[in-house]
Amino acid sequence: AQKVTQAQTEISVVEKEDVTLDCVYETRDTTYYLFWYKQPPSGELVFLIRRNSFDEQNEISGRYSWNFQKSTSSFNFTITASQVVDSAVYFCALAPNTDKLIFGTGTRLQVFP
Amino acid sequence: NAGVTQTPKFRVLKTGQSMTLLCAQDMNHEYMYWYRQDPGMGLRLIHYSVGEGTTAKGEVPDGYNVSRLKKQNFLLGLESAAPSQTSVYFCATAEFRREQETQYFGPGTRLLVL
Numbered sequence: 518a519q520k521v522t523q524a525q526t527e528i529s530v531v532e533k534e535d536v537t538l539d540c541v542y543e544t545r546d547t548t549y550y551l552f553w554y555k556q557p558p559s560g561e562l563v564f565l566i567r568r569n570s571f572d573e574q575n576e577i578s579g580r581y582s583w584n585f586q587k588s589t590s591s592f593n594f595t596i597t598a599s600q601v602v603d604s605a606v607y608f609c610a611l612a613p614n615t616d617k618l619i620f621g622t623g624t625r626l627q628v629f630p
Numbered sequence: 631n632a633g634v635t636q637t638p639k640f641r642v643l644k645t646g647q648s649m650t651l652l653c654a655q656d657m658n659h660e661y662m663y664w665y666r667q668d669p670g671m672g673l674r675l676i677h678y679s680v681g682e683g684t685t686a687k688g689e690v691p692d693g694y695n696v697s698r699l700k701k702q703n704f705l706l707g708l709e710s711a712a713p714s715q716t717s718v719y720f721c722a723t724a725e726f727r728r729e730q731e732t733q734y735f736g737p738g739t740r741l742l743v744l
Contacts, residue, residue: 521672550730562673562720562735569730608672612730617688618663620672 519544521611521621529627530599538594538624540609546570550612551585551592556623557605568592599628632656634736636721642742643711651706651739653721661724662704663688663733664696666717673720679704711743 522541530536542551553565566576568585576583580597596603609621637652653662660681665673665688675688679698693715695707708715718740722733 526670552732554735560718561737562722564732564734567732614730617675617678618730618733620674622670622672 519546519611519613519619521609521619523607523609523621523624525624526622527625527627529629531629532600533598534628535595535597536599536626536628538596538607538609538626540592540594540621542590542592542609542611544611544613546614548614552610552612552618553583553592553594554608554610555605556608562608565594596626599626601628601630604628634721634723634734636719636736636739638739639737640740640742642744643708644744645712647711648707648709649711649741650708651719651721651741653704653706653736655702655704655721655723657723657725657734658701659723659725659734660701661726661731661733662698663722663724664694664704664706665720665722666690666715667720667738668717676706676719711741713743715741716743717741 520543549570551568555563573585582595584593606623606625608623611619634655663678664676667673674690676694677696679685682701685696697705718738720738721736724731724733
């Protein structure tokens with residue numbers, strides 16, 4: 518089976534806390550891509566990152582960082598020093614080599630002032 | 631440069647009515663997709679197109695039809711709307727002829743079927 522699991526349905530934190538959003542995937546393909554998208558309250562889907570299966574280096578972009586571990590089939594997303602503007606639904610997605618983009622069910626992050 | 635636009639933004643239909651959702655892109659992307667988003671279910675692929683004049687079924691194609699007569703437009707049709715089609719519909723595009731290229735999404739169309 519090819520699927521993406523985001524076990525955390527909703528997370529609430531207070532501003533300036535660090536928060537990690539979990540993403541676990543399943544695929545039989547050796548070549549695949551992983552994505553994170555942000556959906557703020559306004560509703561649009563904003564692309565955050567794309568990572569291929571051969572690149573396990575962690576990625577950092579400002580307050581955002583991603584940890585890709587093939588050994589555990591995980592692609593977790595951490596927000597450091599969270600802000601109210603980070604409040605959104607975050608989707609992890611998998612693009613297997615032999616199939617279309619598969620989305621997880623999303624994690625709703627609420628950051629309180 | 632508008633990117634990906636969707637028309638309309640919101641629509642209310644009665645059961646049995648028909649309508650067409652329009653997705654337009656000015657990025658010259660080859661691939662276009664239609665998804666629906668329902669609470670607790672993420673996004674599910676309805677239909678997609680790998681180029682002008684082509685269409686293919688996704689995960690949940692029943693009750694929908696699509697057409698890609700022009701490269702920049704991808705239409706999603708509901709011939710006889712049902713309450714189960716109440717959802718938010720997103721169009722997406724991808725640049726290259728590769729399945730795993732990044733997809734860029736439109737702002738969404740909220741559809742309510744009574």
